[in-house]
Amino acid sequence: MTSQRTRERLAKRLQDNGIEDAQVLDVIRKTPRHIFVDEALASRAYEDTALPIGHGQTISQPYIVARMTEALLADGPRKKVLEIGTGSGYQTAVLAQLIDQVFSVERIQALQTKARARLREMRLSNVKYKYDDGTLGWPEHASYDGIIVTAAPKSIPDQLLMQLAIGGRMLIPAGDDGGQVLRLITRDNKGYEEKILDGVQFVPLLDGVN
Ligand code: SAH
Numbered sequence: 001m002t003s004q005r006t007r008e009r010l011a012k013r014l015q016d017n018g019i020e021d022a023q024v025l026d027v028i029r030k031t032p033r034h035i036f037v038d039e040a041l042a043s044r045a046y047e048d049t050a051l052p053i054g055h056g057q058t059i060s061q062p063y064i065v066a067r068m069t070e071a072l073l074a075d076g077p078r079k080k081v082l083e084i085g086t087g088s089g090y091q092t093a094v095l096a097q098l099i100d101q102v103f104s105v106e107r108i109q110a111l112q113t114k115a116r117a118r119l120r121e122m123r124l125s126n127v128k129y130k131y132d133d134g135t136l137g138w139p140e141h142a143s144y145d146g147i148i149v150t151a152a153p154k155s156i157p158d159q160l161l162m163q164l165a166i167g168g169r170m171l172i173p174a175g176d177d178g179g180q181v182l183r184l185i186t187r188d189n190k191g192y193e194e195k196i197l198d199g200v201q202f203v204p205l206l207d208g209v210n
Contacts, residue, residue, distance in 0.1 A: 006046040007033075013048055014066050021070040027097045028066055033059075035118050036088040055108050055210070057203055059088040060150055064182075064200065068148055068171045069094055071184055071197065075169060078146040082163065084134030084205070085150035089115025095148070096124040103127075103141050105134035108210045133208050137163040144168060151205040152180045161185070161192060173202045 011029040019025060034045035036059055041051050050058040068091070072078060079100045086092055086106035092115060095102045106112040109131050116129055130138055134149070135157045143165035152173040164170050170185040182197040 007031075010046045010048065010062060014063055017048075017063055019063070019066045019070055021066075021073060023098060024066050024070050024073070024094075027069075027094050028062060030097070031090070031093055032122070033062070033090060035121065036090040036093070036115075053088045053111065055111060057087055057108065057111065059090050060202075065091050065094055067198070068150075068182070069098065071171055072146050072148060072169055073098065078169070080141070080144050081146035081148065082138055082141075082144040082160075083148045083150065084137075084160070086112050086115045086129065087150060089118050091148065091150055092127055093119055093122055093124060096127050099126075099146070101126055101128075103130070103138050103144070105130045105132050105138055107131070107133055107206065107208070131209065135159065135205065135207060139163060146170070147172070149173065149205065150202065152200075152202040153205040156183070156185070157205075161187075164192075171197075173200045 007029050011025045034042040037045050037051050048062050050061045053059050081095055081099045081102050083104040086104040092104050112129055112131055137159045142163035145165045145168045147164055147170040149172040156174055164187050166187055166189055168187050173180045173182050175181055180200050182200045184195045186193050
C-alpha cells in the first residue's frame with residue numbers, strides 16, 4: 001500500500017504525464033507521501049490526486065508538485081527558496097531535498113505544527129517555518145532565488161515580486177475560482193517577465209492568519 005513499488009508507479013505516471021527532470025522524479029520516488037495525510041487516507045497517498053488535510057485545505061496533487069519544482073529548477077539549481085502555504089509539508093519536503101535552504105510560511109498554525117514534525121521525522125533540517133500571512137512574504141530573509149506559492153491569490157502580491165532576487169524564478173497560481181493559471185515569473189535587471197504554464201485548481205490564498 002505504501003510500498004516502494006507503489007511509489008515507483010507514481011513516479012512512472014508523472015513521467016508519462018511529461019515530468020522529465022530525473023532529480024525531481026527521484027525525490028518523488030523517495031518521499032513517503034503517506035506520512036503527510038491522515039492514516040485513514042494513507043492507502044490513497046500514492047494516487048496522483050489532491051487529498052484533504054483538514055481545515056478546508058488539501059495536500060497538492062503530486063503532478064503539480066513535480067511540475068512546479070521542475071519549472072523552479074529548469075534554469076539551474078536554486079539556493080534559497082520561499083514557499084507560501086506549507087500545508088501538509090509535502091511540497092516543502094520535496095523542495096528540502098533539492099534546495100539548500102527553504103523558508104516556508106503558513107497561516108494555519110495547526111497545519112504548520114504537523115508539517116514541522118513530519119519533516120523532522122524525515123530528518124530534513126534545512127527548513128525554517130513561519131506562522132504568518134504569506135501574502136507579505138518573509139522580508140527578513142529576502143531576497144530569494146526561488147518562490148513557490150501553493151495557494152492562489154487573485155493577483156500576484158507586490159511583496160512577493162519585491163522579494164524575488166534578480167535571476168530568480170517564481171511559480172504562482174493566480175486568478176479566481178473560475179480560471180486559475182500557473183504562472184512562471186522571472187526577474188532580470190530590467191524587470192519581470194511572465195509566462196503562463198497550465199490551467200490549475202488551487203485553494204485560495206487568504207489574507208491574515210487563521
Ligand atoms: N503545498 C501544500 C499545499 C497546501 S494547500 C501541500 O502539498 O500540502 C495551500 C495552503 O496554503 C494551505 O495550507 C493554506 O492554509 C495556505 N495558505 C492560504 N493562504 C495563505 C497565506 N496568505 N499565507 C500562508 N499560507 C496560506
